[in-house]
Amino acid sequence: MQELVGRLTALDPEASETLKVVAYFDVLVxxxxxxxxxxxxxxxxxxxxxxxxxxxxxxRIGPDGGRPAEGAGPAGPRPDWPTRSTSTGKVWLERDGSPHANDGMVIERLALAVELVEARRPGRRDSSLETALDAARDVEERRVALSRLRLDPARLVRVVAHPVAHPVAYRAEVAPSTIVATPCGLVRAVVLGRDVEVSGPAGVGVPLRADELPESFRTAVLALRLLPESDAVVDAAALGILLSAVSALEPVAAEQPDVVALARLDARARAVLDELAAAESVRAAAAALGMHHSTLQARHDALTNDLGYDPRSLDGRARFRLARLLLRLVD
Incomplete structure (x- = not known):
């Protein structure tokens, strides 16, 4: 990180300042x-x-290290101050007037750092949940963590994975949550019952017993990485056998010919293919895309040639669906 900051300083001073903020909080954490x-x-x-x-x-702490006498009251920050929620409360900058260039990054990294540090405290729900989600911990450790969370090991639950910037929308007493570092980055993990509504962006893990939380968490992270758009929800259970196929092929996804063929196309072409594969007919797809039927038919023929198969055929739909999911992992 420090080397990258040094290289970027001469190229883009504002970008380097942003990275310095990230590095600063990384060191503190x-x-x-x-x-x-x-x-x-x-x-x-x-x-x-x-x-x-x-x-x-x-x-409250001022830039001189002291505790200001005036400012935020018991109710918390003013509506016009930069504010971020955490799993236990919120953090804010008492900025009057126009925000400074790095205020957004400072408040974001502060909120994330507070959650990470709080989660490390022994006995906290965050720390217990992190243990319960960790497949590397032995069964007994995870059972002790579940007892601290007051979760019956036999209860059917599911883990939901949100991006770390996603605001906490669940009550902590009924939906324990924590931030977990994964090979794909930091995610917010929340344990929910089967009947709780989930808002996007989110990946929903398969419902399993509470003593199988690591597997539900693994599928939740995989589902999060398969999001087609920023505010969507992908339910791992709804993918069925595709979930197993994606898991097995992920290590070699970038080398699959069907994925390579899709990656060569631009976003517009892939959007056309999405509609062609989902619609009942080319005419219906043309109406949804706002294109003339004959124009889309010609486009369909050209794209079929590019892919090497027809995405509207029985086998072609299956190939396209799987390749599309794998491409999201590659991207």
Whole structure:
């Protein structure tokens, strides 16, 4: 990260400042600091008072390291201040007037750092959930973690994976959540019952017993990576056998000829193929795309030639669907 910052400084000063913010909080988190040092660091970076509500009390620190007498009250931040929610409360910058260039990045990284540091505290629900989701922990460790979460090991639940920037929309007492570092990046993991509505963007894991949370979490992360658009929800259970196929082929997805053929096409061509494969007829697809029937028919013939198969045939639909999912993982 430090090397990258150095290389970018001469090319794009604003971008390098953003990376410095990321690196700054990375160092604080790696050092195992608590809430106060995080707030102090954010105050120094932003040059203004920074506040946090941890679910019990409000904390505020100024850029000089002191505690300001005036500002946010017991109710928390003003509506016009940059604010981010965390699993236990919220953090904010007490910025009056126009926001500074890096305020958005500072508040985002502060919220993320607060959650990561809080999750490490022994006995917290966040920490217990992280243990319960970890397939590398032995069964007994995970069972102890479930007891701390008051989750019956036999209860049928599902893990939902959200991007870390997704606001917490579930009540903590009924939906324990934590941030987990995965090989694909940081995600927010939430444990929900089968009847709880999920809002996007999200990947929903397959419903399993609570003592099988690691597998539900694995499928939730995979589903999150298969999102077709930013506000969508992908349910791993709804993918059926495709979920197993995608899991098995992921290591070699970029080498699959069907995936390579799709990757060569632009976004517009892939959108046309999506509609052709889903519609009952070429005429229906043309109406949905706002194209003339004969124009789409010619486009269909050309795309069939590019792919090497007809995406509207029985076998072609299956090939296209699987290749489309694998391409999302590659992208």
């Amino acid at each position: 790696a050092g195992g600091v608590g809430l106060q040092p995080l707030l102090r660091g954010a105050a120094v970076l932003s040059g203004t008072v920074v506040g946090a509500f941890d679910g019990r009390r409000t904390h």
